[in-house]
Amino acid sequence: xxxxxxxxxxxxxxxxxxxxxxxxxxxxxxxxxxxxxxxxxxxxxxxxxxxxxxxxxxxxxxxxxxxxxxxxxxxxxxxxxxxxxxxxxxxxxxxxxxxxxxxxxxxxxxxxxxxxxxxxxxxxxxxxxxxxxxxxxxxxxxxxxxxxxxxxxxxxxxxxxxxxxxxxxxxxxxxxxxxxxxxxxxxxxxxxxxxxxxxxxxxxxxxxxxxxxxxxxxxxxxxxxxxxxxxxxxxxxxxxxxxxxxxxxxxxxxxxxxxxxxxxxxxxxxxxxxxxxxxxxxxxxxxxxxxxxxxxxxxxxxxxxxxxxxxxxxxxxxxxxxxxxxxxxxxxxxxxxxxxxxxxxxxxxxxxxxxxxxxxxxxxxxxxxxxxxxxxxxxxxxxxxxxxxxxxxxxxxxxxxxxxxxxxxxxxxxxxxxxxxxxxxxxxxxxxxxxxxxxxxxxxxxxxxxxxxxxxxxxxxxxxxxxxxxxxxxxxxxxxxxxxxxxxxxxxxxxxxxxxxxxxxxxxxxxxxxxxxxxxxxxxxxxxxxxxxxxxxxxxxxxxxxxxxxxxxxxxxxxxxxxxxxxxxxxxxxxxxxxxxxxxxxxxxxxxxxxxxxxxxxxxxxxxxxxxxxxxxxxxxxxxxxxxxxxxxxxxxxxxxxxxxxxxxxxxxxxxxxxxxxxxxxxxxxxxxxxxxxxxxxxxxxxxxxxxxxxxxxxxxxxxxxxxxxxxxxxxxxxxxxxxxxxxxxxxxxxxxxxxxxxxxxxxxxxxxxxxxxxxxxxxxxxxxxxxxxxxxxxxxxxxxxxxxxxxxxxxxxxxxxxxxxxxxxxxxxxxxxxxxxxxxxxxxxxxxxxxxxxxxxxxxxxxxxxxxxxxx
Numbered sequence: 047x048x049x050x051x052x053x054x055x056x057x058x059x060x061x062x063x064x065x066x067x068x069x070x071x072x073x074x075x076x077x078x079x080x081x082x083x084x085x086x087x088x089x090x091x092x093x094x095x096x097x098x099x100x101x102x103x104x105x106x107x108x109x110x111x112x113x114x115x116x117x118x119x120x121x122x123x124x125x126x127x128x129x130x131x132x133x134x135x136x137x138x139x140x141x142x143x144x145x146x147x148x149x150x151x152x153x154x155x156x157x158x159x160x161x162x163x164x165x166x167x168x169x170x171x172x173x174x175x176x177x178x179x180x181x182x183x184x185x186x187x188x189x190x191x192x193x194x195x196x197x198x199x200x201x202x203x204x205x206x207x208x209x210x211x212x213x214x215x216x217x218x219x220x221x222x223x224x225x226x227x228x229x230x231x232x233x234x235x236x237x238x239x240x241x242x243x244x245x246x247x248x249x250x251x252x253x254x255x256x257x258x259x260x261x262x263x264x265x266x267x268x269x270x271x272x273x274x275x276x277x278x279x280x281x282x283x284x285x286x287x288x289x290x291x292x293x294x295x296x297x298x299x300x301x302x303x304x305x306x307x308x309x310x311x312x313x314x315x316x317x318x319x320x321x322x323x324x325x326x327x328x329x330x331x332x333x334x335x336x337x338x339x340x341x342x343x344x345x346x347x348x349x350x351x352x353x354x355x356x357x358x359x360x361x362x363x364x365x366x367x368x369x370x371x372x373x374x375x376x377x378x379x380x381x382x383x384x385x386x387x388x389x390x391x392x393x394x395x396x397x398x399x400x401x402x403x404x405x406x407x408x409x410x411x412x413x414x415x416x417x418x419x420x421x422x423x424x425x426x427x428x429x430x431x432x433x434x435x436x437x438x439x440x441x442x443x444x445x446x447x448x449x450x451x452x453x454x455x456x457x458x459x460x461x462x463x464x465x466x467x468x469x470x471x472x473x474x475x476x477x478x479x480x481x482x483x484x485x486x487x488x489x490x491x492x493x494x495x496x497x498x499x500x501x502x503x504x505x506x507x508x509x510x511x512x513x514x515x516x517x518x519x520x521x522x523x524x525x526x527x528x529x530x531x532x533x534x535x536x537x538x539x540x541x542x543x544x545x546x547x548x549x550x551x552x553x554x555x556x557x558x559x560x561x562x563x564x565x566x567x568x569x570x571x572x573x574x575x576x577x578x579x580x581x582x583x584x585x586x587x588x589x590x591x592x593x594x595x596x597x598x599x600x601x602x603x604x605x606x607x608x609x610x611x612x613x614x615x616x617x618x619x620x621x622x623x624x625x626x627x628x629x630x631x632x633x634x635x636x637x638x639x640x641x642x643x644x645x646x647x648x649x650x651x652x653x654x655x656x657x658x659x660x661x662x663x664x665x666x667x668x669x670x671x672x673x674x675x676x677x678x679x680x681x682x683x684x685x686x687x688x689x690x691x692x693x694x695x696x697x698x699x700x701x702x703x704x705x706x707x708x709x710x711x712x713x714x715x716x717x718x719x720x721x722x723x724x725x726x727x728x729x730x731x732x733x734x735x736x737x738x739x740x741x742x743x744x745x746x747x748x749x750x751x752x753x754x755x756x757x758x759x760x761x762x763x764x765x766x767x768x769x770x771x772x773x774x775x776x777x778x779x780x781x782x783x784x785x786x787x788x789x790x791x792x793x794x795x796x797x798x799x800x801x802x803x804x805x806x807x808x809x810x811x812x813x814x815x816x817x818x819x820x821x822x823x824x825x826x827x828x829x830x831x832x833x834x835x836x837x838x839x840x841x842x843x844x845x846x847x848x849x850x851x852x853x854x855x856x857x858x859x860x861x862x863x864x865x866x867x868x869x870x871x872x873x874x875x876x877x878x879x880x881x882x883x884x885x886x887x888x889x890x891x892x893x894x895x896x897x898x899x900x901x902x903x
Contacts, residue, residue, distance in 0.1 A: 076130055079156040080443025081199065085130065086210040086383065093208065095121045095171070096215035097251075100205060102180070104223040104264060106243075108187040111179050116205050118174045125166040129174070131159040132202035132209040134181065140206075141177035159206055180204040183845065186331075186807070190773075191227075191265020191284065193327060193342060195335065195847060198384050198445035201257035210442060212382045212488040214254040219262060221247045229264035230282055230323045232339045253319055253338065254486050256380050261337035263325045272299045277306065277317075282325040285349055286772045287742070294349050298324075301363050301405065305370035308401050314478050318378045318485070328774035329808030331847045333365050336372030336394070343369070344810070345774075351741030355704025356406075356659045360414060363405050367398035379481055382488040384445035388435050389491055392457035393477075396465075399458065410660070413621050415462070416595035417664050420629055423456035427519040428600070428636065431890035432542065434517045435460065436491060446848035447884035450891075459598055460513045463551055466596075467509070468502045476501040512549045518542030520549045522570075522591060523602040533557075533582050537568065537575040537591065539599075548573055549599070556593035556623065557586040558610070566591065588614075590630070594622045603634045612648050616655040625661055628652065632668055636898055642676060646685065650692050659704040666711045673715055674822045674861045675895040676902065690721050697735055705738040713744075713751045717823060722755045746770065746779060750786060754821050759788045778811050785815035790827070793819060797831050801838060803845040809853070816857035825862060832858060832867060836874040839885055851885060855892035863899040871896070 075082040099117035118131065133140070137154035144150060145165045153160040159176070166172050184200035186193050194204065202209040219231050225245045229235075233250035240246075252260070267282040279302055285291055302322070310316055319339045330344040347365055350358055375397065376390030399418075403411040426432055435457050437448050465473040476497045480489065483497075491514065498506040521540040526533055541548055548570070555566035557579060566589075568577045588610040592601055603611070611627045618624050635645040649669050656662040673689060693712040697705055716725060727733035728740070729748050740748070749766035753759040763783045770776050784796035797819060799805040806812050820828035835858040843851045859867065871893045875886065 076127070077155050077158055077160075078441065080441040081132060081210050082441050083383065083439070086212070086442070088127070089130070089208055089210065090212045090382075092123045093120050093213060094123070095119070096208065096213055097218070098205075098207065098215055098260075099218045101220040102205075102222070102262075104192065104221060104227075106224045108189060108192070112182075112185060112187075112204075113177075113179050114205055116176050116178065116207070118176070118206065119171055120174075120208075121171055122166055122168055125163040125168050128163040129161040129166060129172075131161070131174070131176075131206045132157060133159050133176075133178065133206040134183075134203045135179070139179040139181065141179070142175075144175040146172055146174075157202065174206075176206050178205060188265075188777075191263065191267065191327075193263035193265075193325065193330075194261050195331065195342070196260060197258040197335065198387070198848065199258070199442040201260060207257050209257050211256040211258065211380050211384060214256055214380065214486065214488070216254055217252045217260050219249040219252075221249075221262065221264060223247070223264050226266060227264050228267050228269065228282070229262060230280070230325060230340050231262035232260060232319070232337060234321050234339075250320070255338055255377065259337050259377060259380075261335075261340050261342070263327070263340070263342070267325065270295055272303075274299075274303055277303065278321065279303070280321075280323045282323065283345070283349075284328060284774060285326070285345065287349075290349050290351070293352065297362070298348055298366065301366040302370060304405060305367045305398075305401050308367075308404065309371060309374055309397065312397070312400075312474065313374055313481055315374060315378070315481055315485070318373060322373075329778065329810050331809045332849065334369040336369045336376060338373060338377045341369045346743065351706070351743060352739045353706075355663075355706050356409060357663050357704065357707070360402060360406055360409060360660075363402045364398050364418075367401035368394045371397040371401070374481060378486060379484040380488050382490045383439065384442060384448065385436060385439040386490050387445065387448055388453040388457050389494070391453050392435075392461050395454060395458045396461045410621050410658070412595065413625055413658070413660055415458075416622065416625050416629070417660055419455040419459050420595065420598070421632075421664065421667075422451040422454070423459060423598075424519060424600075424629070424633060425894075426451045426891050427456065427517070427542075428633065429891050429894040431887035431894070432518040433884070433887055435514045437884070443844075444882065444884065447843060447851070447882065447888070449848045450852060450888070456598075463513070463596075463598075464498070464506070464509070466552065467504050468498065468506075472501045473498075509550060512541075512545075512547050516541070516545055516547060516549065518545075520599040521602065522553075522597070522599045524589070524591065526585065526589065528585065531583070533579045533585070535566070535568075535577050535579060535589070537570065537577065539570050539573050539575070551597060553591045553597040554594050555589065555591035555597075557582055558588040559584040559586045562586075566593075590623070590626060592626050592630070593620075595626050595629075600633050600637065601630050602637075603630055603639060608634065608640055608644075612644065615648075615652065621658050621661060624656075624658075625664070628661065628664060628668075636895075638902065642672075642902065646672060650688060654692055654696060659707075663704075663707050666707060670711060670714060671895060675863050675899050677863045677899060686715070686717055689715050690718055694721070694724070697738065700736055702737070705735070706741070706744065709735075709738055710744065710747070713748055714822070716751075717755070722752070725752050725755070742770070742772075742775070746775070750782075750818065753786050754818065754823055757788070759786055778808075778814070781811045782815040782818065785818040793827065797834075801834065803841065806842070806846065806850075809847060809850050813853050813857045816854070817861075820858060820861055822861040825864065828858075829862075829864070829866065832862075832870050833874065836870065836889070839889070840882065843882070843885060852888050852892070855888055859892045859896065862896055865900055868893065868896050868900055 075084045097119040102112055102114040104112050134157040143152045145161055150165055181203045183203040184195050186195055199209050201207050221229050222244055225240060225243050229247050231249045232252040235247055236250045237248035267284060269280055269282055271280045306317055321339050324341045326343045326345050326348055328345050330342055333344055333347050335342040348362055350362055371394040375393030381387060381389055399415055435452055439445060480494050480497050495507050495510060519542060523538050525536045539548055550571050553568050553570060557564045557566055562582055564579060564582045566579055568575055588607050591597055615624055615627055634640055649665050652665040653662060693708060696702055697708050724733055746766055749762050753762040756762060767779055784792050787793050819831060839851060842854050
């Protein structure tokens with residue numbers, strides 16, 4: 047053991063001793079697990095000109111570890127505290143460290159590699175070379191392909207790096223992999239060599255990007271390339287259904303090219319990267335992920351079945367537009383710290399809505415915006431799990447807990463208000479200035495607010511205190527009084543959670559009486575607002591303050607409003623008004639303003655009469671919640687019989703488009719012997735329904751739903767397995783089939799395997815399996831898994847991807863209404879007072895409908 051090694055160990059120990067007795071929390075937190083805010087701020091100020099030379103060696107067998115070499119090039123402003131790199135797998139995954147061409151000693155603590163300051167040269171290029179073994183956590187390996195997924199802080203599970211968003215770096219990547227594999231990464235492929243059974247690829251150095259945006263995928267993929275006016279896009283896929291490919295690939299390319307052209311025109315900035323590839327992946331955890339030059343998509347979201355309903359076509363286009371918009375919003379300009387992750391998502395979603403509006407001129411896009419965002423945002427904001435759009439983040443290891451409907455759905459509503467308030471051109475000018483000023487660097491919300499303020503007559507900083515930093519949905523009710531020939535409406539605005547500020551917003555309402563329909567507009571700036579309504583000669587039968595959807599909150603409906611809505615909604619020509627009524631009715635039902643029988647009839651009538659696919663789909667989603675979360679449905683045969691009758695007979699109507707979604711709901715809700723016989727006949731091709739094509743996806747789902755209603759479950763699964771051709775879909779069904787077993791020991795064994803992180807991939811397959819473990823027709827069989835599922839939550843947050851904790855909770859709890867489930871949730875929360883606050887909020891969100899159901903009994 048050398049003297050220099052002993053000296054470095056002594057220096058490191060003394061440094062830690064000094065830190066431990068120091069009042070400087072920031073220094074001590076440098077070695078916390080994860081990346082503390084203090085460490086991130088320090089490194090961003092001290093380290094610059096970062097470049098990674100990376101090599102990975104990918105073996106043929108996924109059971110063998112991936113190894114690699116990284117050369118980290120950087121300049122330290124000072125070297126006072128040494129160098130701290132992030133590498134989560136552990137010290138036993140490190141083989142060698144060389145600093146500036148000399149073998150060097152180092153220390154490893156809590157996922158960090160510490161290199162002594164004496165080995166570094168301030169203000170000059172330093173190179174740290176490290177031989178390492180990657181953990182598989184973010185490498186998503188299967189027998190025939192693999193892909194990285196490093197968002198938000200998982201790059202350091204694969205290689206040593208500065209794993210924070212505001213140290214952007216260039217990446218030079220080399221891959222050694224099986225000879226029959228192909229690969230893609232952020233930069234173009236510039237060199238390819240074959241050595242025996244292996245293939246070596248070298249990718250061009252990338253533009254400056256954050257570590258979470260670095261990516262590569264490799265495996266047995268097919269490639270399709272399209273060149274239009276010199277812009278080249280390449281698609282990598284594993285789909286074997288040629289008809290599905292022929293239907294979807296031209297559309298996928300069209301939508302990408304359109305989105306790129308639109309964004310270049312809107313922003314005035316050419317596409318910022320050298321190339322644009324996409325990989326469509328089976329079992330991908332998210333809908334999409336926006337790595338510069340290499341976008342990942344889940345196969346089921348882009349490869350649609352024959353004759354997809356309009357909402358699914360719009361969803362496909364919206365996803366493509368969303369990920370493409372990220373190239374400017376999130377990639378070109380990246381948040382400084384992950385507490386502003388919402389900013390990249392709101393811009394991507396907001397721009398996607400604009401892009402898709404041009405692609406589907408036949409659709410009502412105001413209606414699409416309303417139905418896509420408001421119900422999902424309300425699903426969080428109505429609960430005890432509500433939280434601000436911008437949340438506090440002390441450590442990158444918790445960044446994944448920030449994601450959810452508030453970021454993806456409430457934030458676009460808030461930006462819609464902001465654009466309305468500023469004016470479209472002023473808003474666009476501000477956005478262009480923001481992109482130009484911070485291109486290839488980082489910015490936070492405050493940086494953008496300053497630009498918005500400079501382009502607006504309004505105080506955007508003040509406005510954002512409520513909408514960006516406040517939480518929940520305001521409660522808005524009103525009183526109406528007549529004074530001579532005019533009516534005066536007194537609007538009361540109550541902020542949720544006793545917050546001292548109000549939520550300023552413009553409301554566009556409508557007052558309907560027997561002979562008059564009067565528009566009502568008012569600006570809510572204070573707790574109470576009075577507004578004269580001219581031209582109204584009689585007390586209205588319906589007064590809606592958010593008639594077109596503009597207005598965010600719980601709008602309490604009077605008995606008169608509810609009665610008129612129930613009796614007349616189907617005669618209203620305005621689709622946006624019908625949607626606003628539908629959403630308000632659901633929120634009023636959940637707040638005990640209507641009884642279940644009346645609301646149940648309202649929803650079923652809406653499904654029967656509604657001609658708009660988007661709006662009908664909303665009613666169908668509400669119907670499923672009514673049936674699964676409210677016990678009266680199970681107790682009254684009238685409910686289930688009427689549901690089956692309505693859904694089946696709407697399916698039989700010849701003029702109903704988009705029957706696929708109706709069919710999927712009928713599959714879930716059918717429980718009578720007659721309906722089960724229809725399911726079997728339909729599966730066997732003996733009961734055709736005009737206008738309904740049974741896709742391979744729905745055929746598999748139908749087989750599984752039949753199995754859950756049959757004594758011979760295994761035979762239905764075996765029959766379906768024999769019919770599937772695609773190897774990835776075969777693997778999916780083989781994975782989830784134990785969850786459907788009629789043998790309790792088999793189900794128990796499957797659930798117990800999920801307790802180990804290595805068995806919880808692919809995550810979408812796990813969630814599909816949980817649906818069947820907790821199947822609504824067999825609620826008793828899954829109850830015993832709930833306590834262990836809750837206890838696993840923190841581990842799932844540590845080991846799973848960003849949406850998995852919430853999805854795990856939802857899949858485990860969403861189909862229950864039993865008091866004992868509420869007791870299990872309450873007991874878990876009581877027994878875990880130290881549970882991460884954001885995870886506690888997610889539990890409240892997932893259990894909200896259980897609590898509300900019990901409150902109605």
